Amino acid sequence: MKSMEIIVNAPTPVISMKPVVLPAPGRGEDLQVRVSAPAAGHELPIILFSHGFGWSLDGYAPLVDYWAAHGFAVIQPTHLDSRTLNLPPDDPRTPLIWRHRVEDLKRILDELDRIEASVPGLSGRLDRSRIAAAGHSWGGQTASMLLGARVLDPDGGEGEDMSDSRVKAGVLLATPGRGGADLTPFAAERFPFMNPSFAHMTTPALVVAGDRDQSRLSVRGPDWFADPYRLSPGGNGKSLLTLFGAEHSLGGIPGYTVAETTDESPERVALIQRLAWAYLRSTLYPEDSSWAEARHALAEEPNPLGRVECD
Template identity: 75%
Template sequence: MPEANNATADTTALRIASTPTTIVSAKPVVLPAPGRGEDLQVRVSAPATGSDLPVVVLSHGFGWSMDGYAPLADFWAARGFVVVQPTHLDSRTLGLPADDPRTPRIWRIRVEDLVRVLDELDALEAAVPGLAGRLDRSRTAVAGHSWGAQTASTLLGARVLGSDGVPGEDMSDARVKAGVLLTPPGRGGDDLTPFAVENLPFMNPSFDGMTTPALIVAGDRDRSALTTRGPDWFTDPYILSPGSKSLLTLFGAEHSLGGIPGYEVAETTDESPERVALIQQLTWAYLRSALDPADGSWKAAQAALEEDPHPLGSLQSK
């Protein structure tokens, strides 16, 4: 049965987003996925009312599922977006063994999951009571956290370098007009630890072709065991990609950015409701304006952050 939900009040001084409305969520919506070994389960969340709704496909980090990232999914849905959350094969809810023959391909299957969602929007729309005919397919974005950010980045034009240094397949998708990448992995090669080089060959991205507009969010205390570098590693997708990009650097933030996977979850080492609230506001504003150039939410959010006497982060754009 669909679940009704009301988003909580904002806890940050930067309040740009509109008043929340009731949302409806349906899960699991099952999409047939021949050859994947498991059909694709997704969650769809949407405002209970409204039409011409833009779509955000949200890719979870390692081990999570469609049930994670409520602070973002519920916030966006309560303010005008249809949010679709696939459960990738690495989800703890599926219990895939490490020696499963699909494991080396999970990074690619993740990308295929996002494409499948875009291909099956009609079925997803029909699965949520009252949602039929209310989507605006011309305004579609992708978002992701950590491994999910790398997954989303491929639809924006990032590619994986082979062992010979040659970029692999271009998996960008013209249907995707913008992206939000939260703590996306940076360059591979010598910037990776020996463990990452040996076990994660797909973590060798090229951002040269990532031309689709995107907001990159990084924490200035985010240190990963996968890289020999510091927190600046997570800013590579901004620095090394062409085109219109923005970078939000959050002060004191570690990999969970204050708790975006969920409130009071075990993986959050830097719990901060205020930081999460800022991310909610700024990502919502960015998506609004990136998918509708006439919308002034992003400019208003930028101005509000600049005027904040005690900002939780800094913002730059190119």
């Protein structure tokens, strides 16, 4: 797909600052975040971005740079599983990192005043009524919990509600699906938190899945990554973007030159950049027609890189 077929606003210069340090009593480490935002403009909508396993606030530049240049303030935490922190497996926090991850995103929302004051020129420019949560892989599960997904209790109970009403939309990239019998024995033993329920995920979300993303953690095929869309309530503005030929890195969203990208495709990354931007614009600004126009452009493409389904 030619990038200009999906119309977006013109890019603008971006300011980026790291680390902004947020005190985090009880976490064992202060929370470090990176803030990227347009250098000009006011009432900036916010994206909280949760990285995949092992990454940090320095990852996912292809998405973060694009979204910030096109009008969003993007805030990226470094979660406790980051390789930069090197938490040992026997650390008492390790079994509960999934909870710390969700709490990291909520802490950011609680500390927006501190974040604004810490970034030169940002004070008073954030629109706190228009907040989205996005994430890739484990970060997608983290973001989904702010949208209403839950981790089932060991006895099969529906689990704690950790949703946050301040978050109005989500983008879930290569997000793990249902647990239980759908997990490999290794995953079931090592990652008991990979047992989500999407039954209460009612906040609008764009779910992005690759049709060649075969996880070693699931006994199912690539359709596993569509579960956040298929197993959540309908009629809430959710959409599923299935990318043809995409594996877990979805063409290279973790970084521009990342060795673990097995399906490098700048065109696929560009499509994600633009479609996610359009989805969030129209979800956070209901009068905005960007999402309808983007879907139409994709449907009219003779050799599309993916397809969109809507509930």
